[in-house]
Amino acid sequence: MPGQGTSEYIGIGLGSNLGDGKSIIQAAWQRLGELGLNLLALSSPYQTAPVSMTSAQDFINAAGLATTRLSAQDVLKMLLEVETEFGRRRTESGEGYQDRSLDLDILFYGNTVIASGNLVIPHPQLAQRLFVLAPLAEILPDWHHPLTGLGPFEMQQRLVGRILGGHAPQQRINKQHWQKEQGLTHSSGRPAQSDKE
Numbered sequence: 001m002p003g004q005g006t007s008e009y010i011g012i013g014l015g016s017n018l019g020d021g022k023s024i025i026q027a028a029w030q031r032l033g034e035l036g037l038n039l040l041a042l043s044s045p046y047q048t049a050p051v052s053m054t055s056a057q058d059f060i061n062a063a064g065l066a067t068t069r070l071s072a073q074d075v076l077k078m079l080l081e082v083e084t085e086f087g088r089r090r091t092e093s094g095e096g097y098q099d100r101s102l103d104l105d106i107l108f109y110g111n112t113v114i115a116s117g118n119l120v121i122p123h124p125q126l127a128q129r130l131f132v133l134a135p136l137a138e139i140l141p142d143w144h145h146p147l148t149g150l151g152p153f154e155m156q157q158r159l160v161g162r163i164l165g166g167h168a169p170q171q172r173i174n175k176q177h178w179q180k181e182q183g184l185t186h187s188s189g190r191p192a193q194s195d196k197e
Helices: 021-034 072-085 130-139 152-164
Strands: 008-016 038-042 046-048 059-068 103-109 173-175
Touching: 008 021, 008 072, 008 130, 021 038, 021 059, 021 072, 046 130, 059 130, 072 103, 130 152, 130 173
Parallel strands: none
Antiparallel strands: 008 059, 008 103, 038 059, 046 059, 046 173
């Protein structure tokens, strides 16, 4: 795994269904930049129905692309700290997914594949979630999953086919717009490929 001296592209999923989700995600993305990630692109926000959980609150989701010299474990630690800063309170009740002010996930880390107790990369549910695939396709359409070789558009089409065929649950998703840009970098300036040596 790359260490402190090697820069890797990293995909991050951002979500919120408590409070002003758009403002929370924008502020959290900027915070990750302050903590050392080199921010490259942030997708549009997407309003999405909760998946794999019951809630009356819709989510705002987005995907971000950055580079980092930190290890994947160190990035995970950073994401958990930022979640806490923004009011996320994780419980160990075993009740499954719950409403949250901020959810940050590592979607991919270069071409690295990791399966450890607290970290699985690429994200194991990536191909099953339109709220991840749609924003990822927006900012990095040429990325390919290191295990399946599929890009985000292809994974999205396959998932929609499964949903329409009744083989996967319905997922409601609507593309939105940021209320204010705050100097964020969006889909311009992305690399043609995310794979690194």
